[in-house]
Amino acid sequence: MLGWELPPLFSGGLGVATYGLVKSLRNKVKIKLIVPRSSPSSSLEDVDIIGLNRVVVSQLSGEENIRSLDKILEDVQRIPVSISPYHEVNKILQHQTVGKETIFQSTAAKEIQQFFSTGEVYGTEILRKVHLFAELVDQLAGSNFDVIHAHDWVTYSAGLKVKGRTGKPLVLHVHSLETDRAGETVKNEIYQLEKIALEQADKIIAVSRYTRDQIIRHYQIDADKIEVVHNGIETKVIVRKEHKLTDKIVVFLGRITNQKGPHFLLETANKVVKVYPNVKFFVAGTGDQFAHLLETTAYQKLGRKFIFAGFLPKDKVDELLAMADVYFMPSVSEPFGLTALEAAQHFVPGVLSKQSGASEVLTATLHADFWDTDKHANYIFALLKYNALHRELAKKSNDQATALTWDSAAAKVFSLYQRLLE
Secondary structure, rough: EEEEEEEEEOOHHHHHHHHHHHHHHHOOOOOEEEEEEOHHHHHOEEEEEEEHHHHHHOOOOHHHHHHHHHHHHHHHHOOOOOOOOOOOHHHHHHHHHHEEEEEEEHHHHHHHHHHHHHOOOOOHHHHHHHHHHHHHHHHHHOOOOOOOHHHHHHHHHHHHHHHHOOOEEEEEEEEOOOHHOOOOOOOOOHHHHHHHHHHOOOOOEEEEHHHHHHHHHHHHHHHHHEOOOOOOOOOOOOOOOOOOOEEEEEEEEOOOOHHOOOHHHHHHHHHHHHHHOOOOEEEOOOOOOOOHHHHHHHOOOOOHEEEEEOOOHHHHHHHOOOHHHHHHHHOOOOOOOHHHHHHOOOOOOOEEEEEEOOOHHOOOOOEEOOOHHHHHHHHHHHHHHOHHHHHHHHHHHHHHHOOOOOOHHHHHHHHHHHHHHH
């Protein structure tokens, strides 16, 4: 299995979903999970987790492959502009050899560890990381396995490379698409990589019916090749908390990018405060639209109605949701939306975009098209004002979220493996 994030080193839902699925799936299959970064606390019993930031020479498949790393690191320096705009020579990838023997333990391993340890898990060198990840995964994967399972576009190159070498079946798990992130008309190199990988995959797992339909529509993939497996959530005991604010709290949780609909958040908030002034919109997250959202709230004289918290760790997110009154997700395109499940688990009724996977399974939430800010505002107002409605939808959505377990998702994935091998 190939992943890109793994708690506690993660930046979003991909890491949470990978961890949840692996934790439940490990009772059914033997898993070797390769990720760019892991920490000692990332360990799971009965799962072989390899983080490239901690890779050692003994994990490679032989002396011949170790020596070939010299060429891998050299090739990474030569990614052309047409493939990656982030092609500057990176000094930490300089590699040394002495005669026929690579000084891997003392030099290359440390360089690889440093490259995958520093900076953001994505960042400006993402395409170079993807390229190097693919090359190293091919060295580390071996061939003693039955299925390759790759999570999202950052691992697809690695999956294709291992499939090409071994001939083993490739399952692609689609948590998001470039058409979600960059818009439906995008045709950049990430889109092209996704399209090639989706075409060559033996089976595709989509995290929602919404995502399945996007794969068919924008990538022209046969529907029979795609199976929907909704995400789950880990069971936990929830204790609600009273906050000290005199106003009620509406929570927006996630990356502040165009995909997540910050413009529609602002427009909706403006309409809500006119009819229900005793409210605060709590924004937890960062992204390229953060500064614009901050400045616009000030310009529209809404600054007192917003609280910007930046990125919150998991324990702080749980603390926030335990105090929240309403969860709002106006995403333009949301393949699933794990945070909506987390909110429902904390007895927080939600107002969700119809363009989301979570709205398929949380039918007790209130739904509207992402652009329909009038309807969003009416729904939020109703949940803030009418306590009986709030209690009823909080209980029903909690029941629905509780029923969505990772064990159920893992059972569907295991069944897919069996049918694929048959």
